[in-house]
Each structure stands twice: as C-alpha cells, then as structure tokens.
Amino acid sequence: MHFNASDQNPSLEAYGVPFSCCIQLKNETVFNSMCGYETQKMKNSVVSRLIYTTGCLDEIVWWGKQNLLLICMMSLSSVQLCQIRSVQQKKRKRNPLLQQKVLTGFIRSPFTVCRHWNSMHCTWNTKL
Template sequence: IFMWTLLIILVLQITGAVLGFVFSGKVLRKSEKLLDKAIIRYRDDLDLQNLIDFIQKKFKCCGIKYYSDWSKNMYFNCSETNPSLERCAVPFSCCIMDTREILNTMCGYETQELKPWSAQNQIYINGCLDSIVKWGHQNLLTISGLALGLLVLEIFMVSLTVLLLHQIQSVKKIIKRTTQK
C-alpha cells in the first residue's frame, strides 16, 4: 500500500507539473479569477485579508493588474452611493511605507481618484499577478531545482520500498522452506 501511495503521489506531481506547463495561460486566467474573487471578499474573511496584505507587501504591488482593481470591492468602490469611509481607497498594504515611520492604515485613502503618476508616490500601482509571475520567472531555477530534488527523493523512496518488498518476499520463501523440512 505504501509503495502504491508513493507511486500515485509521484504520478500526480509529474502530471500536475506537465499540465501546469502546457496550460500555463489557462492557469494564469484561473489565478486571475481567483484573485478577483479574493479582492471582492477582502473584508469578509480575515485570513484572506491577511493573505492578500502579505502578498501585496511582499511583492510591492496593489490589486490584480492595477491598483484600481480595488473598486471591485464594495468597501473600496468609488461609486457615489458607497457610504464607506474607505470609498476610493486601497488597503494599507498597497502603501509605500518608510520603515522608520509609524504605520498609517489610512495611507491609501482616496488614492483611486488620483492619476497613476500622482498615486505612485503613495502606493504601489502595479498589479500583483504580474509581480508574482515575474518572481516565478526570476526564481525558476531554484523552484525547478527543489522540484527535481523532491522528485529524486520520491523515486529513491519508491526504489527502497520495492527493495524492501523483495527482501520480505525472500525472507518469506526462506521461512517457508525451513518450516517444510
């Protein structure tokens, strides 16, 4: 059972890698839709909010493709009917912060109304999807090396399992022969 489980995991990983490579455009579109839903639900789920904030801080980005993507969220939407104090804002994680300053969680307020050349002084204006893809391309060698290392380790584990299985069969044969005498 252990060997078959390892083999199934190995085949699934290889299949996933091949499909991800072949259908990378589709994966990108699905990721964009997923991020779009995440922006819409930003204030509804604290874990999701923390994840988005982490991504935006880590990759120094804002929104999916552009900072104006935050208009899709009902709290940050720029419509006249939006009564929220965060109307036309972006989350504080989009803000360009000086580490020596005190955290200003209102730094992104009214930035969606600004022109990009003006907004870029306060917030990151580039989207996170491009930043993540760029990071992936820059770290492709490292990611590939880790994946290859795991693949070799898994193949080694399957080989050891097969070897152990053969040894068990050999011991069973020896025991069977000695008990028949």
C-alpha cells in the same frame, strides 16, 4: 461601495484603496490605515511611493516567471528523491537481513560460527 470612485459616494474611502495595499515606511512606528485614501486621484509617480500598484497574483506570476529554472530544478529533484526512496524501500523488503542491519546495526543469523568454540558466552551478533 467603500472604494467606489464616484462623486456620488459620500465615504471618505472614495477614490481610495484598502490599507492592505499601503507600503509601510521603515521609520513608521504606527501603521497609517488611511494612507490609501484618495490615491486614485493622484498621479502614478506619487502613488507608487505610497501604495503597491500591482496585485498579489500579478507579483506571484512575475516571480514565477523570473525563477522558472529554480522552480523546475527543485521539482525535478523532489521527484528524483522520491524515486530513490522508493527503490531503497523495495530493496529492504526483498532482503530482510539488510533491513535488520539498518534497524540494529547487526545481522542476526543462527548460522554464525562462534570464534571461541569453548566459550560459554558465545554471541550470535556479528558486525558487517
């Protein structure tokens, strides 16, 4: 009822638009919440400097059409990254030594031969 464009509407907001449609000026320190009043009575050339004349959904659709190639490339790269990640996880599950190397940086194997046979401090860790 507030923004109803009729002469029977006694509201000050008649022939107006909500303040969320208003364009905030750079030199404006306090936001003018009454900037959209009676804008439906004005000419388009004047109104386009005061308020946004297209809706949010229309702007989003326009942006999507303008950047369709970018959106497609980002979507495809996201799918490819997910596939690469799943292949890497499958490889780690099949090879537990590879998974252990990823976690610790070492392969632990009881079959590793010590370099010093007589050493009391023989280690089982060998780097790849």
